[in-house]
């Protein structure tokens with residue numbers, strides 16, 4: 001019964017797409033595909049992987065954005081460029097067996113999606129989270145192609161991970177899991193082949209264990225095979241800070257150029273309390289803003305006096321604790337259950353830095369109603385298409401993830417460069433390069449948006465796509 005229900009649902013999806021060019025989950029959203037070529041490509045995505053909702057969402061947004069550009073480039077259709085662009089070059093799925101502290105055998109599923117190598121080796125993070133599946137990793141890998149292109153650095157797009165939950169696991173369990181994961185992954189990666197890094201649930205601890213196992217099996221000190229390494233063994237200064245700092249650099253440039261505004265004196269709400277959220281808080285505060293709220297998957301903290309980042313770092317980075325503990329330790333702050341409630345707190349600038357689809361249409365309405373002037377995405381695809389539509393209609397500034405959070409992967413590429421040179425730049429040198437890259441990305445997407453008469457979403461997708469498309473054309477049918 002359930003299987004048939006699913007099949008029926010899938011058929012509905014495919015039919016909705018071929019007849020009206022609107023998949024059912026996008027009903028009510030005003031933008032839709034116009035060109036027959038785009039519709040055909042999107043129909044094929046729906047038909048081929050009808051269950052991969054997050055991937056479909058990411059593809060549709062990009063296809064919509066590319067339409068004005070495609071009219072000027074008939075050679076893309078002739079070369080089947082988009083059909084190739086939406087299909088990963090290679091997808092690896094593997095078993096990850098490990099033993100927990102109680103001696104029980106556990107089995108997780110590991111993945112690496114090697115999406116596109118037109119402009120460089122596959123590059124992108126690993127996510128360890130119980131929700132990980134192929135749809136999520138394909139959406140992330142797909143976004144990564146365009147994001148990496150926007151950095152201007154020679155890196156292709158990939159993503160990987162496992163449905164493993166590091167939460168509540170001992171260091172020894174995490175190590176055994178990482179070693180088993182890498183025992184399989186190592187045969188598919190390499191410093192000129194595919195270079196993983198961190199993402200949700202994968203930070204410095206995990207990268208250290210993964211690197212140790214890679215080195216042991218391959219018997220070669222290929223430092224550049226992973227990024228986000230510890231500073232003692234080839235990691236780059238400022239990589240830990242890079243995504244959050246970069247998000248603020250791009251947001252600051254957007255505020256300055258599009259609104260003659262800055263972070264100074266502004267109230268900021270940031271969702272999440274992991275790597276991206278913590279260093280976005282640090283930089284926003286340094287730029288003169290007051291960050292008044294952070295969250296985790298259980299709930300959120302409101303601190304009208306401004307978040308005390310030392311306390312957050314102590315809880316999250318040193319104790320691996322929960323945000324609830326913040327309210328117990330900082331007088332004047334409050335904690336509430338449910339992470340979505342964070343968006344009811346009024347702010348001038350909203351920086352979603354937790355996970356995909358955390359801001360839906362309704363939450364977006366609340367953000368707009370509260371008078372927010374800018375939303376910049378630190379997380380990957382945190383806003384649903386309905387939310388983006390609400391921001392568009394309200395005319396507030398919106399910086400899409402693939403531009404706004406590109407500072408992390410850009411600094412990963414700088415880590416690879418330093419590893420190749422067997423040299424390290426100072427914190428100031430890396431930070432200055434990061435700032436240049438983020439400022440450059442803003443102007444690149446802004447100019448593309450102007451040229452094609454769209455917003456920054458359109459600008460980011462077109463600017464990112466152009467380089468990859470040209471490289472794919474030049475390399476023939478691969």
Ligand code: NDP
Nearest residue numbers: 200201243272273274275276296297354355379380405408
């Ligand atoms: P972390 O694992 O360090 O932190 C993730 C944070 O988001 C935690 O506070 C976590 O809460 C919360 N979170 C995760 N999943 C969910 C969920 N399903 N619902 C609600 N809250 C959730 O990850 P990062 O900070 O590295 O990544 C955050 C986002 O930024 C992700 O979208 C990632 O893809 C993106 N990103 C990361 C980059 C990087 O360099 N690390 C680069 C570019 C983008 P809890 O602890 O309770 O799970």
Ligand code: 2IT
Nearest residue numbers: 124125197199408409412
């Ligand atoms: O989504 C992302 O850009 C990341 N998780 C960082 C990827 C990287 O290779 O540094």
